[in-house]
Amino acid sequence: MNTTTSLMASTPPPVNARQRKHRFSLKLADLADQPWTHLPSHDMGGWANPTAEAGSLYGPGLLDRHFGTTCNYGALFAYLFRRFGFANLGSDDYKEIAKYALTTPLPDMVMVVSPSVGDWPRLSIDFLVTVDAWNTIERDPRRQWTLALAAWVEGQGALPDWMDDWLALWRTKPGVASYATGERSDWVMSIPGNALRRH
Secondary structure (H helix, E strand, O other): OOHHHHHHHHOOOOHHHOOOOOOOOOOEOOOOOOOEEEOOHHHHOOOOOOOOOOOOOOOOOHHHHHOOOOOOHHHHHHHHHHHHOOOOEOOOOOOEOOEEEEEOOOOOEEEEEOOEOOOOHHHHEEEEEEHHHHHHHHHHHHHHHHHHHHHHHHHOOOOOOOHHHHHHHHOOOOOHHHOOOOOOOHHHHOOOOOOOOOO
């Protein structure tokens, strides 16, 4: 066997030729291929007290903890324009300078940055996730919880006497007629925030 060939075969390739782990690169996102929805603002930043203890009911959101509680909107816009060029989303010309949708390491999430005349990051940074992802992580589990709650309540016996009056009032709310059945089982749909209704 040729000694030179044997040595070459056993020698690892140079560093620059080895396969490297893919590094995430921030770039403009394309939102045209599927529907997106906003993450709740109280989780990302919201109007909570930024000085409260993290994890408490009114504690700081993710933006407060990771971006800080102040943001220079002029410097933010300059960075966005110099790096990405013109914005790729429409914006409110009364309250916003521009709006950019940027990729994140998660394919089902994008970061929306709209420099706002204010010093809170929560006014300038928002996150969107695909509707499919939101259904998987939030709506579907909540739907199962609501169905389990309804089964448990109905298993306790007859519903209270005031339920019919409540449902009559609830059915007068705008938009309810599109999914109310008119049956007493509508009480499950009347639970505030339940996930049985597909908006």
